[in-house]
Amino acid sequence: MYAVTSGIDNDFYYDLIFYRYVSYLFRCSSPNGQPAYASVVQTSCQQPSKLIVVKVSETPKSYKRKFTVCLMPLFGNFSDAHSLVEWVELNLLLGAEKFFVYDNSSAENIRCVLKMYAERNIVEIVQWPIPVKDVHYVGQIAQLQDCLFRNKPESEFIVNVDMDEFIIPRKDNVRTWSDFVANSSSGAFIFRNTFFLKETYDENSSSNALAKQFKLYSLLLSKHEPKVWVHGQRSKYIARTSMVTWLRVHDVLQSSSQIDLVSEDQAMLFHYRYWENKNVNTDNFVTDETVIRKYGETLVDNVKRTWTEIEAHRLKHCEPSSKNTS
Template structure:
């Protein structure tokens, strides 16, 4: 019971395996001394800010967040990926993966074959000494070597340690994610680290989560830096229903993690903020390689809205039918359009909709869309993308990345904001051209029923209050 609880908190540490094997091997006498390295005790690992493990090399410090078994067909041979941040540009230090198959046996050592930079140097912060996001790749040992070492053919390692010299005492040991569900589902949504310490978005979160459920999102994966207590109550409810998975996260290295101070840091250091966001986005992708066909990276004020059909599944059937048979896009992008937070309330409320239903009440949007490929969001094909950014893939498998632009008449990204993301020319280009778009009202009855049921259950709405004022 205690082991499962701790494992749930320390999601990237092979804690349960270590405890089980330690107990099993404690009575063994004359245990052979390993020729390479001992499986490290959890208490010998060097942690950083709770959720990161470290490697201090001769040329830079590695902050490691997660490890993943990648057996997608397009890469032919399975590999293990390690996601983290390094305080070096284009690392030159040679490092190695120590694959742990059995706590009582030596690890098998394989070199890191790629440091994939998960950023664009033209976007800034391209300086030596600053933390940079990387995805590292190690090939797995040859099957014949596995058998020679006494392991089973096709056996998958339990965990991996990253070292500089190969056989040396490791300071990290990452549990290898290899979740294989009984049935693959269609759509997952990934949300970067929530940072709303003083802003109560609880009611809006309920509306957003319920709407995504109606559209066809099978599960929403959210990462948490800090949220308001009411929002925490909402997220706890949806974790219990299985609609949401919430993962706490922190900033690595010397970055501040004190609530409030961290918020100000991310608000003032925008490029650092964007680089940090790439860790939860790509962790979400790799934790779900075998679980979903498509992943969407959305903020809680965004919705990919079908305009001709009712669900994402129907939408993708329509979109795929339009893609030429000789094309295999790595993603499908949707144009961004602003739905203004304040435009409707300067006129009137819709009296057949509860006032707490933010998206349902705000149906005035800009007539103009942002430019093609600007501020878009995508459905990413999980089998084809290698690294993800907020708007597009950075790198893809089987060649370069290609993104199919979905026509706005078919579907678009509804973005609920009080202003443009870039305020220059916002009034001229967007705010003065308004159009009423009630596509969301297609879900009105179901959404109102679902939202109010949850709000009443959580005590945010009185049983005799229907929300109409």
């Protein structure tokens, strides 16, 4: 084995620097073909302290799947299983084929649900044991790059959304993400955000009883704030893995092709958030029943079936402490 040194190219990207640990993304050339290992040293004479195995991420002739969803790391002993199931099931209807779930800290009921989805080959769980107090927002920038490069050889697109967010096509004849990206060669699609406020839900409303039972806020809320955030502020995206190099939370930093700034009449990021404001004035809120109209009936049926499967899975595979899966 012999060593080849290569300087770091001018382009690099780093996370916020106000923490003990930061995420750095370096790019360097390889003058003698595909390397086996990589390391970062200050001088060419310095002995590397760690060697990282280089994984090839060439664009394949055909992909295993079209859409893979990358979820920011779970943290703070996350335990909201209803939100997790709603998020997975609605995204499956939208076109997701696999979910990469990064787990820093989750409750037993969440691990039980994730294990069930993992056994169905829908979820891949990535353990993420980083010091959350010493890095910006659970290392989300590093997590996004990790998810991108894990999926470059396997998935044509990755989708970046949080657990309370959904990228919703709004045209009646466009039901899935596949429909939306059809006939486009763009490297990424950035979607504007709007908030549906959970505190505006009226428990006495005539909403679907099963939607209430399973806490499906995407069906319980049909009015959003009038504000639609500009691209780059709270926006999320679908990115073509072969054309993007670096990702940020709300947009794509670098792409070898056009980036589409999607208009709100085509598709939007629906964001279901609880702001703890009981005095919200909804007089000027905008009614949008796209999710209810296009996915509501199927979503309720799928969620009901999934919760039955979760209970059966819990009885066979999960610890007694996970009995309360909700």
